[in-house]
Amino acid sequence: MSTGWPLWEVFVRARRGLAHQHVGSLHAPDAEMALRNARDVYTRRGEGVSLWVVASADIAASSPEEKDPFFEPAMDKAYRHPTFYDVPEGVAHL
Amino acid sequence: MSDSPAGTSSAAALSTYAMGLGDDALILAQRLGEWITWAPQIEEDVALGNIALDLLGQARTLLNYAGEVEGAGRDEDELAFLRDERAFRNVWLVEIPNGDFAVTMARQLLFSAYQCELYAGLEDSIDVTLAGLAAKAVKEVYYHRDHATQWVRRLGDGTDESHARMQAALDRVWPYVDELFDTDDAAAALPGVAVDPASLRPAWTEYVERALAGATLTRPEPKWHSRGGRTGYHSENLGHLLPEMQALHRAHPGATW
Numbered sequence: 001m002s003t004g005w006p007l008w009e010v011f012v013r014a015r016r017g018l019a020h021q022h023v024g025s026l027h028a029p030d031a032e033m034a035l036r037n038a039r040d041v042y043t044r045r046g047e048g049v050s051l052w053v054v055a056s057a058d059i060a061a062s063s064p065e066e067k068d069p070f071f072e073p074a075m076d077k078a079y080r081h082p083t084f085y086d087v088p089e090g091v092a093h094l
Numbered sequence: 095m096s097d098s099p100a101g102t103s104s105a106a107a108l109s110t111y112a113m114g115l116g117d118d119a120l121i122l123a124q125r126l127g128e129w130i131t132w133a134p135q136i137e138e139d140v141a142l143g144n145i146a147l148d149l150l151g152q153a154r155t156l157l158n159y160a161g162e163v164e165g166a167g168r169d170e171d172e173l174a175f176l177r178d179e180r181a182f183r184n185v186w187l188v189e190i191p192n193g194d195f196a197v198t199m200a201r202q203l204l205f206s207a208y209q210c211e212l213y214a215g216l217e218d219s220i221d222v223t224l225a226g227l228a229a230k231a232v233k234e235v236y237y238h239r240d241h242a243t244q245w246v247r248r249l250g251d252g253t254d255e256s257h258a259r260m261q262a263a264l265d266r267v268w269p270y271v272d273e274l275f276d277t278d279d280a281a282a283a284l285p286g287v288a289v290d291p292a293s294l295r296p297a298w299t300e301y302v303e304r305a306l307a308g309a310t311l312t313r314p315e316p317k318w319h320s321r322g323g324r325t326g327y328h329s330e331n332l333g334h335l336l337p338e339m340q341a342l343h344r345a346h347p348g349a350t351w
Binding site for chain 2: 005026027028029030032033036037039040041044
């Protein structure tokens with residue numbers, strides 16, 4: 001059923017010091033109600049201490065068709081990882 | 095009953111008082127439960143179910159306490175499912191059928207605003223059970239009041255149709271307001287334990303009038319008002335609600351799951 005209500009992405013911070021994690025999405029008429037719906041749908045069992053909601057339409061996302069140009073070039077360049085390099089002898093605290 | 099300040103003479107009043115508050119919560123929980131799968135959105139189904147479960151939790155504590163203080167061996171189930179209409183002590187407001195969503199939200203705004211003031215007052219009760227319940231429940235009912243306020247504002251200050259229906263809903267529920275603040279013999283017999291209902295009205299009025307102003311709604315001027323729920327007199331609505339609520343328990347006494 002189409003409701004005419006926009007979709008919102010919900011982010012929950014489980015406790016202080018952690019980053020907000022995406023947990024899902026829901027419908028709501030506006031941001032205030034989206035926060036309240038998120039509280040009811042996603043944090044009823046003590047899952048969080050902070051909530052963010054973001055209108056799904058406001059998220060710029062990479063497209064599946066761009067997957068190769070976006071991510072493939074990272075695969076074969078081992079020298080971009082610190083493990084590629086040997087640590088010289090005598091270097092402390094590295 | 096070591097943690098109650100009541101002697102035997104006021105034990106009856108304390109039981110009656112707790113039963114009245116518990117019945118308010120129980121009957122409204124039942125009404126809100128009727129919305130499940132019928133709300134405008136699945137998100138609202140969850141929100142109403144959440145509010146109903148908060149109220150049911152309050153009802154369980156209050157009815158168990160009422161039974162314990164009464165000392166006749168009645169527990170929450172016996173009180174909820176085996177009493178008849180005249181033994182219920184809830185106010186009429188919570189009996190009102192759900193109507194459309196606007197009626198439900200109007201009823202919720204008025205009742206939650208009342209419960210906010212009630213529980214805030216009961217936090218200072220010298221009865222540790224009531225004070226403990228109130229301290230926990232006050233956080234729940236602040237959220238209920240907020241939820242209703244949000245919707246009343248959106249509907250009242252929305253389209254022409256939503257405004258008209260929200261105002262009509264307010265007119266529908268307003269005759270049940272005065273009863274919330276009527277003198278209650280049980281409360282009057284429990285100074286320091288119970289909250290005088292009349293004392294809650296100024297803060298209630300201030301909150302509700304601000305909510306109505308924000309929703310461009312007009313406070314109704316009803317020509318009558320309900321009374322007597324606390325002494326067992328009810329509208330016919332309760333007579334229709336109870337058989338549905340009690341059917342399972344009466345068909346299968348003592349059933350658990």
